[in-house]
Amino acid sequence: MGITLRETVKDGDLICSPHTPNCSTCTSRHLSVCAALGTEELVTFDHVVQHRGAPAKTLLFEQGQKADFVFSVSEGTIRLFRLLPDGRRQITGFAIKGDFLGVALDETYDVCAEAVDAVRFCRIPRSSFVTMVDEKPHLLRKLHQIAGRELHFSQDQMVLLGRRNAEERVAAFLLSHRARLSRVMTCSVTIPLPMSRSDIADYLGLTIETVSRTISKLAREKLVVVVPDGIRLLDVARITELAGG
């Protein structure tokens, strides 16, 4: 939470997959932008894409930095956040498998991105990607569709941050995170939460203590059970009510 960040990861710090996988066998193949790629485009993609991995806490890029790459997450969780000069942090989202970073194609990153746990991703030089997008309108269409979804999500988050109380925020977080996870994994009622309480707090506009107390309260009311690195939902219906709308 300090106001200084470690320096952004250098290329050498990233783990290259020993036998570079290719896009056609990628398990994120049908997710996100990649879903919009035809088989022949996939070949083009394979030429420019770099498959990489990074351990927990790696800073992948920083707000304001020149956006040399766009990313597609294939494993693990990445926190996206903004920092205020005095160290306050607002996490704007958690990126998971299938999520695309850099939808806007901006010259600079508008948030910081940091690995929550060990992550794998592929990255594409932004310039190459922009070229492809400019040549393939259907790729741009897909990208725009993703941007639209993110815009919609941001509005949900504004309602949450502006008008919901602590309990509603936590309940809504559990449900929305579960919904997102369900796109990419069979996740019944036990939600894996690799991120810390501090991350959840900074995502929900609360403090660690309030998040902890709220979860304890839900547990006391037998709506959830706290498990190592996750939370099991016991009463989805009631939690949905609490999340409210």
Add this chain to the structure above:
Amino acid sequence: MGITLRETVKDGDLICSPHTPNCSTCTSRHLSVCAALGTEELVTFDHVVQHRGAPAKTLLFEQGQKADFVFSVSEGTIRLFRLLPDGRRQITGFAIKGDFLGVALDETYDVCAEAVDAVRFCRIPRSSFVTMVDEKPHLLRKLHQIAGRELHFSQDQMVLLGRRNAEERVAAFLLSHRARLSRVMTCSVTIPLPMSRSDIADYLGLTIETVSRTISKLAREKLVVVVPDGIRLLDVARITELAGG
């Protein structure tokens, strides 16, 4: 602020401009999506665009409703908001001259839109617009660029709602609103605010009273002067400091 809304405006309720203006003479011609239109495209546009006006408080469309039109605002202010079942409201933005509503091209509107004061706008059937966008990649590119800006803005707003105190919120609102206005009008230090305190409160995640008190405090400290339907900034530098980063 009630939980029920008046029914959405019907076509008959909207004021048709007596002598329909055309896009080439429109004062929003160089703003927003329209800026991306070539002269010959403008002609196509003129055939499908409908110029309309509406008095204050007109509900233009509602969240969840089928999105029959996309809009470009040419005069006045529109509040965009979400409602919770119990009546709590979060205003996600104020649209002014040059702003485009419906960037995502979604099938349904994801927010409600209501005229704050008397407004003028042009609207285009979404289907026609989508057709144009599909034919003209550079239009889609422009649209995507706008979506990117909105995404960036949403992140600012998440930081504001999640991590800033009342004073910072109000100061940031005054400055960002001024910046937006400056794109379309010569607006020195007196910021016209057609929206009510209640609107500002619901935009900033505060109550009317807190907004009022905070503005009074800024006035007491001689940083602003409250004028009819607006606020004059006396010390932009100090206000920028308060807004903090």
Add this chain to the structure above:
DNA sequence: AATCGGCCTTGACGCAAATCAAGTCCCGCC
């Protein structure tokens, strides 16, 4: 096994903003 350091939880207390409650101003309307 003992020590350390994160991370999390829990309790006591404080405070910023919400709520409750007048009151003022101003504009439209009779």
Add this chain to the structure above:
DNA sequence: GGCGGGACTTGATTTGCGTCAAGGCCGATT
């Protein structure tokens, strides 16, 4: 001109969440 109502301000009080502080748990390190 007087009346009514909405928007705004201001004060008193409450409260939900933040802050401060202590302690527990657990994995890493020696």
